[in-house]
Amino acid sequence: xxxxFLIATPALFACLWACLAQxxxxxxxxxxxxxxxxxxxxxxxxxxAGQGQFTLIAAERVGAAGRVxxxxxxxxxxxxxxxxAADHKNITALRAAEAQxxxxxxxxxSIWMRLVYHxxxxxxxxxxxxxxxLKPGGRLAVIxxxxxxxxxxxxxxxxxxxxxxxxxxxxxxELTAAGFEVAKISDDWSDxxxxxxxxxxAP
Numbered sequence: 001x002x003x004x005f006l007i008a009t010p011a012l013f014a015c016l017w018a019c020l021a022q023x024x025x026x027x028x029x030x031x032x033x034x035x036x037x038x039x040x041x042x043x044x045x046x047x048x049a050g051q052g053q054f055t056l057i058a059a060e061r062v063g064a065a066g067r068v069x070x071x072x073x074x075x076x077x078x079x080x081x082x083x084x085a086a087d088h089k090n091i092t093a094l095r096a097a098e099a100q101x102x103x104x105x106x107x108x109x110s111i112w113m114r115l116v117y118h119x120x121x122x123x124x125x126x127x128x129x130x131x132x133x134l135k136p137g138g139r140l141a142v143i144x145x146x147x148x149x150x151x152x153x154x155x156x157x158x159x160x161x162x163x164x165x166x167x168x169x170x171x172x173x174e175l176t177a178a179g180f181e182v183a184k185i186s187d188d189w190s191d192x193x194x195x196x197x198x199x200x201x202a203p
Contacts, residue, residue, distance in 0.1 A: 028114075028143075028190060029057040035184060035197050036110035036139050038062055045069035045108045045133065047101060048116035050077055052084045059091050069103055071096040099125035103133035110134075112141040115193070118166040121156035127178035137202040139183060142171060143195045168194050 032054070038044060040063040048071065049055045055070040062068060070085065072078040073096045085093040094102045099122040103111075111134060120126045130140055147153070147163025154161075160170055172182060180198035189195045 024190070025053045025057060029054055029061075031186075031189075031195075032112055032141060033058075033061055035141055035186075035195070036112060038110070039066075041065040042109045043067045043069075043107060045071065045101070045103055045111045047071050047096065047111060047113040047130075048073065048119070049081055052081050054112070054114065055081070055084065055091060056088075059088055062090065064090055066090055067092065069094055069108065071101060071103070073098070098122055099129065101126070101129045101133050103129075105132050106135050108134050108138055110139045110141070112143070114143040115145065117142050117144050117171060118147075118157065118161060118164065119154050121154075123158065123174050124178070127175055127180075130175075131178050131180065131200060134200040136200055138200045140175070140180060140198040140200070141195055142175070142198070143189055143193055144168075144171060145191075145193045168196065171196060 036044065038058060038061045042062045043066060044058055044062060045068070046055050046058065050072065052070060055068055059068045068091045070081050070091060071094045072081050078093065078095050081093040085091040096102060111130060117123070134140060145165040146167060147161060147165035149163070151163035151165070153159070153163055175198050176182065179200070181201055182196065183199040184197040186195040
């Protein structure tokens with residue numbers, strides 16, 4: 001009986017890689033959903049959404065009664081997010097700015113960003129905008145990384161970053177200065193990243 005062998009092709013490798021990446025997004029989104037209490041009907045936002053992988057997962061979780069705001073500064077990525085929003089009634093794409101989320105005031109139950117904070121060239125202004133965008137009692141999750149020794153910081157960001165990333169203690173200091181309270185810290189997120197969940201105090 002002849003044996004059949006599976007020939008590994010570039011297309012097959014690409015497919016396998018895409019499947020593995022999607023599994024990783026699903027795992028991270030499941031943790032975010034717990035940390036941020038995503039529920040059907042929740043209004044949530046992703047800052048610097050890139051290709052929109054987490055945006056799409058969140059849209060499934062909040063359902064038709066919910067809303068996902070997805071933002072991006074890069075023109076090409078923003079155009080892609082607009083295409084996604086056109087196909088999903090519960091997604092709204094907004095063009096971000098260097099110092100503003102451009103989200104409506106008090107609109108969100110929760111906001112998250114992944115490896116985005118260390119790109120902020122005006123963190124104090126962005127932190128104030130994030131604070132305004134959350135409802136009282138709302139939560140903000142920031143996933144980022146400690147700067148690796150010898151790495152170069154992003155052009156234009158504050159010098160105290162110390163490399164590519166943002167030290168967790170500086171992140172916490174900046175966001176608490178904006179009025180947030182620390183709700184949860186996870187140092188075992190993925191690939192050496194950390195996640196800090198903040199809360200906007202209720203009156």
